[in-house]
Amino acid sequence: METEIIYAEEGMANEAISKAVRLLDEGEVVALPTETVYGLGANALDPVAVAKIFAVKERPSFDPLIIHLATREQIHEYCDISPELNEIVQKLIQEFWPGPLTMVLPKKDIIPDIVTSGLATVAVRMSADPIMQEICKAFGKPIAAPSANRFGRISPTSAGAVLKELDGKIPLIVDGGACNAGLESTIIRVEVGELKPQLHLLRAGPVVKEDLQKFGKVIRPKKLTERAKSALLEKMEQEGGRSIEAPGMLDSHYAPSTPLYIFDKPEDFVPEEGKSYALLSYRGQAKDGYMELHDWDVVEELSPGKGKLGEASVRLFHMLRILDESGVDAIIAEQVAETGLGVAINDRLRRASQK
Ligand code: TXA
Ligand code: MG
Numbered sequence: 001m002e003t004e005i006i007y008a009e010e011g012m013a014n015e016a017i018s019k020a021v022r023l024l025d026e027g028e029v030v031a032l033p034t035e036t037v038y039g040l041g042a043n044a045l046d047p048v049a050v051a052k053i054f055a056v057k058e059r060p061s062f063d064p065l066i067i068h069l070a071t072r073e074q075i076h077e078y079c080d081i082s083p084e085l086n087e088i089v090q091k092l093i094q095e096f097w098p099g100p101l102t103m104v105l106p107k108k109d110i111i112p113d114i115v116t117s118g119l120a121t122v123a124v125r126m127s128a129d130p131i132m133q134e135i136c137k138a139f140g141k142p143i144a145a146p147s148a149n150r151f152g153r154i155s156p157t158s159a160g161a162v163l164k165e166l167d168g169k170i171p172l173i174v175d176g177g178a179c180n181a182g183l184e185s186t187i188i189r190v191e192v193g194e195l196k197p198q199l200h201l202l203r204a205g206p207v208v209k210e211d212l213q214k215f216g217k218v219i220r221p222k223k224l225t226e227r228a229k230s231a232l233l234e235k236m237e238q239e240g241g242r243s244i245e246a247p248g249m250l251d252s253h254y255a256p257s258t259p260l261y262i263f264d265k266p267e268d269f270v271p272e273e274g275k276s277y278a279l280l281s282y283r284g285q286a287k288d289g290y291m292e293l294h295d296w297d298v299v300e301e302l303s304p305g306k307g308k309l310g311e312a313s314v315r316l317f318h319m320l321r322i323l324d325e326s327g328v329d330a331i332i333a334e335q336v337a338e339t340g341l342g343v344a345i346n347d348r349l350r351r352a353s354q355k
Helices: 014-025 047-057 083-096 130-139 159-166 209-215 226-239 309-324 342-352
Strands: 004-007 030-032 039-043 066-068 101-106 121-125 172-175 186-191 198-203 217-219 260-262 277-281 298-301 330-333
Touching: 004 014, 014 030, 014 039, 014 130, 014 172, 030 130, 030 159, 039 047, 039 130, 083 101, 083 186, 083 209, 101 198, 159 172, 159 309, 198 209, 209 217, 260 342, 277 309, 298 309, 309 330, 309 342
Parallel strands: 004 172, 030 172, 066 121, 101 186, 198 217, 260 330, 277 298, 277 330
Antiparallel strands: 030 039, 101 121, 186 198
């Protein structure tokens, strides 16, 4: 299959939008821009189309998908929200939608089981990307879209990165330019709670804990031990997902092909004789402890100079791809401060790293 890329600039994107909508109508999968990372979209109401997403990504069927809505109001068509739950949901929607917050809520029957891997909940979001919004509006139905990478690999933040992941496997990539946020959306499971709403943080992302705290108690799910994790994985493979409540608890490995390592402190890095190393530095400053630690073959900076977490987020996956292609034996990444967006950045570095 030939993969076509159509450039879609705001205001002159008609061709890309109409072609994407036509393919979605025909039950095809297409790569679409969002403000976080590129998505691999299909008609969420068509189980056969959704099955193609899993096939193209080589994604296990127990890992459920996010559906993307055109309007805030559509949430009631696809989620079964009690009046009590609606109070907090509406507040969150008013504050964060459209934007990079995904909510896990009880689903309505209209959402096929394949989308949610058999769970009683569905993950929903409304993207802030103008092209994605137009496509969602023109299509009219929800679009199921995981990140447009092959399973276990880092998410693409440009049309070129999508092409590298899925060339020849999908008919169309809508090129909406580089993603604004560069990290996948924040995911919360929303519950009413006894005293105040409970927001279970399933994946850290661009909407940070400090933003969410105004709206309820932010709860981080307990970390599973390695043993519990493998037992859960095995069970999921056997039962097709129906046994798990929070797939986000399984911190899957999203990795470049080149091994990546992170350390608690710079001195823990002991280079091996004859191996070449790249450094992914936060801001390229010696005082962070890594720059002068070794005669690096390649150095890239996430936020050159001052060090801004927002800039680092936008560039993270792009720089990881560049370093992956640089031909070194291993990548060493500096961790950033564990505050605000730094939580999501460190989370992605951990997922990309060797245990
Ligand atoms: O920014 C994003 O969220 C991007 C763009 C394309 O929208 N999408 C994305 O999708 O990152 P994906 O499939 O790569 O990650 C979605 C995560 C998965 O880890 C999945 O396990 C979790 O959401 N998830 C989906 N439905 C869930 C549910 N009902 N309960 C708990 N976790 C769920
Ligand atoms: Mg993904």
